[in-house]
Amino acid sequence: MRSAFFSIAVIASALVLTTSATAENKSGQKKYQYLQVNRFEIQQGVDLPPDYQLTIDEDLNKELAKIKGMKQVLREGETLPEGQPVLLVTGTVTRYKKGNQAARYLVGFGAGATVIDAHIRCYDATTKELLLERDVDGKVIMGLMGGKSEGANNGLAKEVAKHVKEKFFK
């Protein structure tokens, strides 16, 4: 009886190890450990400050690097690792509302909110197959003394990281 339990446990653990060692997960997708983030583009007519564009990129790299199972987050322009599937994340900022910290603090009720909307796409870097497409946003509605407007960048980055994690790293 005891040896039967032991052999079942051995077989089960072997199965688990075999499954995780393959390059594809349960839904048949490649298991990505490398990710490349391109700087977000700005849609025509959207007046996003240049420092915000760069801050989104930096925040995005920071947030994506926190995902468990991620080996490396590559920057735009870096050489891709050979023989490894790489997930490419691109995005376009479609709306930017500057907001007003004083209005957020003194008025409240959603007044003076800073909003950044973006449309993201995730591709397989080698095959260019589109794997994920989402609308995301970053908002600052409240916070300490109304909350800093730059917090919208971080909110956007966190939401992108959440979608990527749910789709490819669970």
Place this chain on the structure above:
Amino acid sequence: MRFRFDRLSGSLVRRATARFLRIAAPFVLTYFPHPAFSIESAQPGLEKLFHLAGIPGLRRDERVNLSLTPDGLLFETKKVHYQVPYVQIHQILVLQADRRYEGRTYAAAVATYGIGSLLILKKHHVDTVVLDYVNERGGKMGIVVQMEVSQGEHFKDLLKGRNLPLVEPGEISEALPKPGTGTDVTDRSKP
């Protein structure tokens, strides 16, 4: 006629005066331009800049010192030393921006029973420096810091002295596209 203050101790007049001074002081100190009287003392060189993004190991709004070494721009705190070699810098953009000091507003609000929170309306003019560079593998990187306007002017002079690619807001290159110059969403986001 002698005027003695101790006669007024505890009187309504003295309490009202004290309250008025408590309310007025933060406003006067904030708006008064002379450095000897203002809350913000002038920072020599490029010290105590506000870090917004890009320096590994530093949080947003953490203070950082910047110096120009023979090899590159060196960002320093007690814990972090991060250098960007001049050869890797693609462009440096200096923008005019505004900043609000929440900590100061909070202190004023506490000291003045909430009235000082109106200080949030006060904008502090700063220069935002956007440093666009590449890492050793050719990947696009960036650092964003904010500094006092006087420090911004000093920084521009230093950059010109070293022939670094200082870009005015109207001449932003492709690496950092000028807002509103993008094309259709579908075309731009394809790899």
